[in-house]
Amino acid sequence: MEIISFDHVGIRVTDARRALDFYEKFGFRVDPEYSNERVAEIVAPSGVRLNLIFNGEPRSSNILLDEQHKWPGFTHAAFIVAKLTEILDLAAHEHIEITEGPIDWGRRTTCFLRDPDGNVLEFNELNGIRA
Secondary structure, three states, X not given: OOOOOOOEEEEEOOOHHHHHHXXXXXXXXXXXXXXXXXXXXXXXXXXXXXXXXXXXXXXOHHHHOOOOOOOOOOOEEEEEOOXXXXXXXXXXXXXXXXXXXXXXXXXXXXXXXXXXXXXXXXXXXXXXXXX
């Protein structure tokens, strides 16, 4: 068996319009051919795809940000960007909190933020390495 590529990350959200507006700020657009009332497949100009799944149930804010509990499941989606400063500038302009970083890990410099449902997104600029 050979895994040849990564297709997409599914992200459960509570409010379709709010999520679509948020991810649009990062260049994602709905691919209508693969979307319906239950899920939107969104794609960035580079071809990176996410599935926004519209069946999330709101959690109370104290549970949403409770870092002491490590709930099972995927922890975050990670994206490679050309310039991390562009993400930092966008976050500042849109009043999106950077929850961690930027951090230089040697191979990459990283920052983290959360979408409106609290899903963690990681953005990486590769240091001296072409994507």
